[in-house]
Amino acid sequence: MIVYDHQFNANEWSITAGLAVGFVIIFLLPKRFPRKVSWTFFMCGVYSGFFFDHSVGIEPISFYDVNDRSTFEVFDFLSFGTYGPIAYLFFYIWDFLKWQFRMLPIYVFSWTCIYLGLEWLGWSLGVFHYQHGYTLAYSFPIYLITLSLWSVLYYYFRSLMARGQRI
Template sequence: MNDVIVYDNRFNANEWFVIAMIVLGLLTIRVLPKKFTPTQTWFTLLTGVVFGLIFDHTIGVPPFDFYDVGDQSNYQLFDIFSYAMYVPFGYLFIYIYKRLGLKGFYTIPYIMIWTLMSVGIEWLCLLVGVFHYKHGYQILYSIPIYLFIQSIHLLLFHIFFPEHKQGE
């Protein structure tokens, strides 16, 4: 038996939050000086979405089913927009890393800072109703997930775009 949980049935704070995050993120990307090739740009933009989808469909669906996205426990059309919310973060994560010229040890605190920011954004998402935790899930459980995702994100960027190919 798969009962649908309805958290909300109006267009309100959670939808406006998602729209605001997408618009502000894309505007930020638009005004920043260009640092990447088109391939690198697409990689950084899409990586956030891909990681969001992977983890949403790993821990956010049965058998784990630790949280729901949006107004209902089943997926709705607007939930697709919530994945677009991740687009700017993937880009900005790599952009700032490259802009600061971080290497070696400095990568560790950078990932830790982004993990804390990610938990903060997730907390805001909880407050406005974008996410709804279930089955005892807590925000602290997201910390190792963010540490892992961001480490893999940087690793993949370095594998696919070694320094000598970046034209910097």
């Protein structure tokens, strides 16, 4: 087990602040989606964080550790919660902008840049600890693919609404 630090410091504070700001933004924003859909969009972010942390971030080659130790701790689970509000915002803003479908690649690319910026911030604050030659550049295709898949979920939701199907 690798221990990076023992203190409640920058990484824990940034996760706490991220969660607080994220939830405040969600509650302050005017309502746009049915509640079930909002929860699903929120969980989409948490799920993606979990998915990659358990595929890229653990054995056989753990490319990164999260927070103070290589084992799991409470703040690791809380950190996945910060993905939820960001995912919600991704769906919310796309729905709000009402851009044409052909603008989607630009939108996904813009959000990929935002995610890379946030990951860089996380790395600087000690939330992420890269290993085995992993760098921020490897996250670039991961975000592009993940956000593209989220867009598929959004259009699936839209198609259900358009068909008047029960959601």
